Amino acid sequence: MKFGILLDHQYDLGDDLHRRIGETVEYVQHIRDLGFDSVFGIHHYLSSLATPQPMPLLSRLVEHSGSMQIGTGILILPLGHPVHWAEEIATIDQMSGGRFVLGIGSGYRDAEFASFGIDRRTRVSRMNEALSVMQRLWTGEPVHHEGRHFTLDGVRCSVLPRQRPHPPIWVGANGPTGIARIARQGLPWLAPSNVRRNWAIGNLTEYREQRRAAGFDDEDVVFPIHRDLCVADSADAAHAIAGDAVRRSYGEYVQYGMDYFESQWEAIKEKALFFGSPDDIAAKVSDFAAAGFNHFVFRAQWLGLPIERSVEIVERFAHEVMPRFRR
Numbered sequence: 001m002k003f004g005i006l007l008d009h010q011y012d013l014g015d016d017l018h019r020r021i022g023e024t025v026e027y028v029q030h031i032r033d034l035g036f037d038s039v040f041g042i043h044h045y046l047s048s049l050a051t052p053q054p055m056p057l058l059s060r061l062v063e064h065s066g067s068m069q070i071g072t073g074i075l076i077l078p079l080g081h082p083v084h085w086a087e088e089i090a091t092i093d094q095m096s097g098g099r100f101v102l103g104i105g106s107g108y109r110d111a112e113f114a115s116f117g118i119d120r121r122t123r124v125s126r127m128n129e130a131l132s133v134m135q136r137l138w139t140g141e142p143v144h145h146e147g148r149h150f151t152l153d154g155v156r157c158s159v160l161p162r163q164r165p166h167p168p169i170w171v172g173a174n175g176p177t178g179i180a181r182i183a184r185q186g187l188p189w190l191a192p193s194n195v196r197r198n199w200a201i202g203n204l205t206e207y208r209e210q211r212r213a214a215g216f217d218d219e220d221v222v223f224p225i226h227r228d229l230c231v232a233d234s235a236d237a238a239h240a241i242a243g244d245a246v247r248r249s250y251g252e253y254v255q256y257g258m259d260y261f262e263s264q265w266e267a268i269k270e271k272a273l274f275f276g277s278p279d280d281i282a283a284k285v286s287d288f289a290a291a292g293f294n295h296f297v298f299r300a301q302w303l304g305l306p307i308e309r310s311v312e313i314v315e316r317f318a319h320e321v322m323p324r325f326r327r
Contacts, residue, residue, distance in 0.1 A: 001285075001294055001325040004038030005031050005314065006073050006193075006226060008249070008301035009057060010049040017050060021057065023307045025064050030311055032066040034318035035326075039065055040073030040103060040297055045112050048252060049303075055088055062096045071101030073226065073297060074172045074190065078106055078126035079116050082133035082150055083157075089167065090138065090159040098162035103190055104131065105172035109256050122149065124178070131169070138166040170224055179203055183210035193226035193299065194250065194261070196271040200225060201291040208292060222295050225288065229298035230275045231316040238275035241309055245302035246273065252303070274298070278320035285325065 007027070011020055028039055039061065041054035054072050061070060070092075077085065093100040106123040107113065113120040129147045136143045137157040145152040161167055170190040171182045182189045189207050191200050208218060228246055232238035250261040250268070261268065269275075274284050285296060300313040 001289060002037040002222075002296070003317075003322060003325075004040060004069070004295065004297040005036055006040045006297050006299040007042070007057075008299055009041060009054075010044075010047060010051040010303075012303070013048075013050050015050055017052060021052060021060065024057070025061065027301075027307060027311065028061050029064050031314055031318075032064065032068055034314060035322065036068060036314070036318070038069040038071065038101065038295070038297065040071050040101070043072060043075045044109070045076075045079065046109075046115060048255060055092060058100075059092055059095060062092070065096075065099070067099070069099050069101050070096055071167075071170075072103045073170075074103040074105035076107040076112065077104040077130050078118060078123040079112060080130070082130040082137065083152070083155070085130065086134040086137040086157050087159050089134075090157065090161040093161040093163055093167050094159065096162075098167075100161070100163070100167045101170060102167050103170040103172060105190075106178075124181075125149065128181075135166060168222070170222070176203065176206070179207050180210050183207045183216075184214045186211065186214060186216040188222045188224060191223075191225035191293070193228055194268060194272055196267070197287070200293075201288070204292050218292075223293045224295040224297060225293045226297050226299065227274045227284075228272070228302075229281070229300050229317060230273070230313050231278055231281050231321065232275075232313075233277060235276040235280060238277075239269075242275070242302060242305055242313070243269075245305035248304060249302040278316065281317065281321050282324050285321065289325075 007024060009024055031039060041058050043054045044051050058070050089102055106127045110120060126149050129149050133145055133150055138161055140157060140160050142154045142156050143152045144154050170188045172190040173179045173182055174192050179189055230238040230242040232241055247265060253261050274281055301310045
């Protein structure tokens with residue numbers, strides 16, 4: 001069982017980003033020392049919030065992250081060219097000594113695609129083609145490729161990843177069609193944070209069945225999931241600490257067409273958040289682990305929550321919950 005942290009490096013416009021990034025470095029040092037296994041950054045352009053880009057941020061964190069895996073959770077792959085991504089990712093994998101995890105997704109925000117001059121309807125095919133090209137570039141051999149979105153004429157990647165044949169690739173998807181596609185590719189599905197327990201577990205069961213039908217087994221496979229985490233003396237205490245902040249963070253998504261974060265908030269709050277006492281959280285982890293999830297990536301930062309509260313949350317998890325799963 002592995003436990004990681006998703007950094008919520010998005011802040012109010014005009015905030016002091018130099019100070020915030022310094023806080024992030026200290027936070028990562030702390031979760032490293034607490035024994036967490038991984039740390040991930042997020043990716044968006046042109047956001048309503050100030051959102052430092054993940055690759056330079058993760059590069060800053062390499063020397064502060066110990067032996068933890070570092071990665072993207074997720075990188076919006078269709079918004080970049082596979083040559084650019086291949087060399088950027090290979091570089092940070094080399095910098096980290098082979099600890100990088102590439103979490104990818106197809107994206108959803110109209111303004112991002114429009115500003116890059118990309119038809120949003122092509123995002124899935126662009127992601128799949130880009131990933132295929134990147135995997136070929138990472139062989140170090142010349143790549144000839146003429147596809148729907150990209151053309152390469154016998155070029156060779158100048159930087160190869162330290163991990164061979166390439167870093168682990170996790171793929172995010174929020175619907176059955178995307179999840180089935182990931183299963184057929186034999187790649188790990190990164191389950192989202194904001195879904196209810198039965199949805200996550202039901203889709204994991206279906207994903208694993210489709211993986212097996214496509215000829216892939218489950219041996220040594222990672223089954224990761226994002227969850228929002230607040231450990232306190234009780235569920236009520238957890239919501240008193242972070243309830244307003246987590247709702248404000250999810251409220252930012254409403255402007256991107258996700259109005260269910262407003263209309264269905266009470267159900268999401270009760271069924272999707274890992275908020276509660278150490279016993280409550282351990283029970284939730286055990287429940288999801290019994291279904292097959294084995295790498296939990298927790299977010300313990302939200303808009304307006306002081307970093308000191310986030311530190312307290314991860315400390316309580318590390319001291320009072322994590323040991324139950326480290327035997």
